[in-house]
Amino acid sequence: MSENTVRDAGFDEWLDAASEGEAYYLECPEGHGSLPPRRVCPDCGSTDLEEVGLPERGEIETFTVTHIPTPAFEEDAPYATAIANFGPVRITGQVVGVDVDAVENGLEVELEVTVSETTGERVLGFSPV
Numbered sequence: 001m002s003e004n005t006v007r008d009a010g011f012d013e014w015l016d017a018a019s020e021g022e023a024y025y026l027e028c029p030e031g032h033g034s035l036p037p038r039r040v041c042p043d044c045g046s047t048d049l050e051e052v053g054l055p056e057r058g059e060i061e062t063f064t065v066t067h068i069p070t071p072a073f074e075e076d077a078p079y080a081t082a083i084a085n086f087g088p089v090r091i092t093g094q095v096v097g098v099d100v101d102a103v104e105n106g107l108e109v110e111l112e113v114t115v116s117e118t119t120g121e122r123v124l125g126f127s128p129v
């Protein structure tokens with residue numbers, strides 16, 4: 001990781017933390033959860049956001065399987081994109097480490113920062129527990 005790279009502070013930083021197993025979410029005094037980059041709570045507008053450790057496991061709520069991807073994800077197809085419920089927050093990511101046929105609602109997953117086989121860019125992934 002280069003210190004010289006100008007980074008999009010916020011989400012990139014969050015991906016760094018997540019890849020080190022230190023993912024977090026932002027919580028306002030009302031207990032609403034959201035993900036960076038955020039300066040205000042999307043639910044109540046509070047600016048008093050605190051970083052709280054993300055629960056280790058989430059559960060897939062819904063997913064879609066892509067067989068014919070956009071060119072940016074060509075080499076990754078077929079793949080499943082899911083929304084997983086981590087309690088205070090819902091996170092969208094690509095399901096990794098499992099055959100797409102094995103992906104189902106209710107599947108328990110852990111957050112895993114992965115790299116797109118096509119673009120080499122980091123993407124948020126879910127790895128079944």
Ligand SMILES: [Zn+2]
Binds near residue numbers: 028029030043044
């Ligand atoms: Zn709030």
